[in-house]
Amino acid sequence: MAENPATEIRGRAVRFDRYGGTEVLHVADVPVPAPAADEVVVAVRAAGINPGEVAIRSGALHERWPATFPSGQGSDLAGVVTAVGGGVTELAVGDEVLGYSWQRSSQATHVAVPATQVIRKPPGLDWPVAGALYVVGCTAYAAVRAVAPEPGETVAVSAAAGGVGSVVVQMLAARGVRVLAIASPANADWLTARGATPVPYGDGLAERLKAAAPDGIDAFIDLFGPEYVQLAVDLGVARDRVETIIAFAKAAELGTKAEGSTDASTREILTEVAELVASGTVDIPIAATYPLDRVVEAFTELERRHTHGKIVLIP
Incomplete structure (x- = not known):
């Protein structure tokens, strides 16, 4: 020793x-x-x-x-x-x-x-x-895994320019997913450069999301709070494809998912996330x-x- x-x-x-x-x-x-x-x-x-x-x-x-x-x-x-x-x-x-x-x-x-x-x-x-790297990387990994996105699907993400959101957006884009990135207009250029479609938060958000995805939203990842979990359900997203990392009570109420870093805390996943970052796939x-x-x-x-x-x- x-x-x-x-x-x-x-x-x-x-x-x-x-x-x-x-x-x-x-x-x-x-x-x-x-x-x-x-x-x-x-x-x-x-x-x-x-x-x-x-x-x-x-x-x-x-x-x-x-x-x-x-x-x-x-x-x-x-x-x-x-x-x-x-x-x-x-x-x-x-x-x-x-x-x-x-x-x-x-x-x-x-x-x-x-x-x-x-x-x-x-x-x-x-x-x-x-x-x-750990919390944002493994939380993002768990959140993306929870909604099981397929190439070509549309996934909305709240707080898309925050710590976890920045990683979620890039993981989704790397899978060939169309990302509706809900964030401040100040982050629009950064999100666009990473393959996402920026959608400003605030009053009228539901209408902006419908306009951006006229054929519907396949999954919704909430990284901010319960109002977005409710919004996802109101927009008709299947409840088993709505994920939140923060609004646990609302998830329990509505029967949506609430997975986080503890659900992806293994050396294998941490190594995979670290390699994605080291390779430049995720910034x-x-x-x-x-x-x-x-x-x-x-x-x-x-x-x-x-x-x-x-x-x-x-x-």
């Missing part, structure tokens, strides 16, 4: 001690973890942030995913292995990796995670992209990077919900 030379060194990690807004976030001094037998310790180079973390921290998901306090935060991570547990044979100190934590712990200088939750980082990926745009100390600013920007691409913390 490799010894961890930083056992007595203090690290730093994002914490919150109660539910609330961004004001509850702070960065605390914490022990650098030592690996369990099946774990590796990663010195984090980049950690993406996600809307789901906002919902958890606010208490909106308390019934589904309750927090215990003090709570860490974050799933996405990329960095360099600094220690390995005695049962780990496939990774070594110095390996560059990307992956995820299910312990709300990746927004930190160091994190211990099971070796099965990281893969080697493809050489062509820079750190911010690698550190932003993960980075909207902004922030040092760990500016985590409040990073989430303030994210919560405006008009960010094109990912926001990443750089510990």
Whole structure:
């Protein structure tokens, strides 16, 4: 077993001690973890942030995913292995990796995670992209898989220029699907360049979607909220081809799908997504990077919900 030379060194990690807004976030001094037998310790180079973390921290998901306090935060991570547990044979100190934590712990200088939750980082990926890949990549993969699109079909996507939406649009386009990309007009050029048909959100959206797809919409992927799940059903999309990653109560009410990253969290899928990004088939745009100390600013920007691409913390 490799010894961890930083056992007595203090690290730093994002914490919150109660539910609330961004004001509850702070960065605390914490022990650098030592690996369990099946774990590796990663010195984090980049950690993406996600809307789901906002919902958890606010208490909106308390019934589904309750927090215990003090709570860490974050799933996405990329960095360099600094220690390995005695049962780990496939990774070594110095390996560059990307992956995820299910312990709300990746927004930190160091994190211990099971070796099965990281893969080697493809050489062509820079750190911010690698550190932003897991949640958006695997969530997009699950969402696309949930509606089973076929070449030539028409699929509508809400929040199409956001972190997950940007990836969903490109995965669909790569399959030969016609994508109706619901987003701000400011993102129209980016979406058009990636093979999508932009459709501005707001009043009159249903009529604009009908005009863009006079023969009907085959599937609908919602990445924003319950009003879009309802809209999809109102437009006549079959309920088993309506998917949401966020509106769980509405999905249960209407009998639609609600699959997310946990439904696609395997090394095989993560590797496939990483290869799509490394090859240039899928681009993960980075909207902004922030040092760990500016985590409040990073989430303030994210919560405006008009960010094109990912926001990443750089510990």
